[in-house]
Amino acid sequence: MPEVWHRFKDAVATAPPLDVARFVQSGCATRLAPEVRAAYDAPFPGESCQAGPRALPGLVPDTPGDPAGPADRAAWQTLTTLDRPFLVAFSDGDPITGGMAPILRKSMAGAAGLDHPVVKGAGHFLQEDAGAELGRHIAAFVTST
Template identity: 45%
Template sequence: MQFLRTPDSRFEDLADYPFAPHYLAVDDSYKAGARRFPSLVPILLDDAETAADRKVWRVLERFEKPFMCAFSDGDPVTRRMKAPILKRVPGCRGMPNRTITNAGHFPHQEQPQQCVQAILELYK
C-alpha cells in the first residue's frame, strides 16, 4: 500500500495553516482517472472534446470581469494556453497575471506561498 500525500516541507512556512496534511492510502484503482486524462485533451478537430472546448472559449471571450491568471513556469500541459487566454479573455487585460516559478502542473500545491501572494496582491 502506498500513501499519497503532500510533503510536510510544503507546509513549513504556513504557521497558521488550518489543518494537518491529509494522508490517503491508495492502490492502483486510484490511478484509473489519471490514466484517462490524456485522452480527454482534444488534439484533432474531430476529437469529441473539441465541441465542449469551443463552448468554453465562447464564454471566456465575453468574460469581462477581472480575471487574473497564474501559470506555472514548468507545466508543458498548460504552457501553450497562456498566450491565448491572455489575448482572448477580456477580463485578463490590465490584471497582474503571474508566472508561478519552480512549479509544475499543480502550482497551488507546489508553490502555495506564491499563489496566495498573487491573490492577496489583488486586494491592495
C-alpha cells in the same frame, strides 16, 4: 498540445501499476515530501480504484476532431467574451499548459489591463512548487477586483 502531453497521456493509460504520486512528482520542480506523495496515492490504492486517474487525460480534447471539441469551442467562445476579471497565473517551467498563458492573457476579455504573475522556478503543479506564492497572487487578485 505539446509532445510531453501526449507522452503523459500514453503513460497514464498504459502504466502497470499506475503510480499517481510519481506522475504528480514528474510535473513538479521541487521534491515532494513522502507524506505528500502518500496523500496523492491514498485515494487510489489499487487498479480497481484507478479508473478516474486513468481516464482523466482522455477527457482533455487535444485534437480538432475530438468529440468534446464542439463543447470546448463553445466554452471558449463564452469565456473569451466575459468581462469578469480573469487571472492568468502560470509558472515559468510548465511544459504542459504554460504555453497557454500568453493566449489566455490576450484572448480573455477579463484579463485585459490586469497584472498576471509568472511564478518562477515552478513546474506544472503550482500548488506544490509555490503554493504560498500562488495563494498570495490569488488573494491579491481577489482583493483588488
